[in-house]
Amino acid sequence: MVQQETWTVLKVLTWTKEFLTQKGVENARLESEWMLCAVLGLDRMGLYVNFDKPLTPKELADYRGMIARRGRREPLQYILGSQEFMGLDFAVAPAVLIPRHDTEVLVNEAVKRAGKTSSILDVGTGSGCISISLAKALPGAIITGVDTSVDALAVAEKNCNTHGVAVKLLHGSLFEPVQGQQFHMVVSNPPYIPSDDLKTLQPEVRDYEPAGALDGGKDGLDFYRQIVAAATDYLVCGGWLLLEVGIGQAEQVRKLFFDNGKFAEVFAAKDTADIERVVGGQLK
Known part of the structure; x- marks a missing residue:
């Protein structure tokens, strides 16, 4: 034997x-x-x-x-089913982008500028990591998350239940689900990889993470143009628009804010690697 x-x-x-x-x-x-x-x-x-x-x-x-x-080369986070973000554990699945610690800069900048009872819209909420982190940091705030993916919203709902927060989750593209509403703040981590660069990404990203959450069009700025142009109709006077940006994109996104003409206090915030990761502005 x-x-x-x-x-x-x-x-x-x-x-x-x-x-x-x-x-x-x-x-x-x-x-x-x-x-x-x-x-x-x-x-x-x-x-x-x-x-x-x-x-x-x-x-x-x-x-x-x-x-x-x-x-x-399937991402470890999908295999284990979770990823830590802002000190919280989030369920992840192939329907959602894996939360990155770079995005914590967006959350921190939003918390600095939001009031305790602010209404905040998260465009492209994915796993809900931004919305839920804001809800935990600002328990009196009213948070809404929108996404084009029903499967992503199911993951976000699971995470909301896990962390015991009430985030209103809506299905649709960009501002479509909130027509006629206005918010004190709009935040987003939109797709920002130029289309031709997708094939050069690591296999973990290229082959497994949702392309719709990555592909930002020819120059990576398609969604920034749409969001900056439309956000003025969905912000109260003095409301903030905060956007995560890719490496080297901050200057171009700042220009979109300036060219729009309706934003003041336009700024860029850096991550721990001294890379500009967030661009934002306040509606005049």
Whole structure:
């Protein structure tokens, strides 16, 4: 009788690191640990004190399934089903863009300018990470999130329930679902990748994240033009429009605000890498 090979925690991690490295995955050892933590219900310290623990056949099968997906360059966040943002844990799925920490600049700039009872519109809410983070930071504010994707809104609703916040979620494109309404603030992280650049993105982004949340048109600025032009009808006097921008786009987006002629106090805010990540202005 042939004895089955024993796969301990350490042996599995060592093999997985080599496999994922060969597949081009950065931080292969760390990601291997996170996936094994999810399978075993342990934190990373728990792994370290259980290096000699053999995996059960089910644990090994579940882990192998995760590793196969990551080897195909599926994002780790989709495999684990979550991503941390603003200190909160958000459910994510292929219907939504994975929250990036760069977007925390947008939330922080919005909190600085919003009143405690502000009405805030989040255009293209996706997972709801911006809306929900604002609702947690400004519990008296009235938050509305819109998205063109029904599947994305389902993820956002799940996250709202998890975090116990009331965000009004509406289906539609840009301002269509809120015709006739006005807000103290409009925020958005619109698609901003130039169409021709999509094919040069990492496989995790190019092949798995929703193209509709990435493709910003020929120069990446299609949605900025639409939002800046239309937002003046949906802001109260003195209301703020805040937009996340891609690397190198801040100057062009600032020009859209200036050329519009209806915004004052136009500014740009930088992220921790000293990159301008948010452009905003106040309706005169």
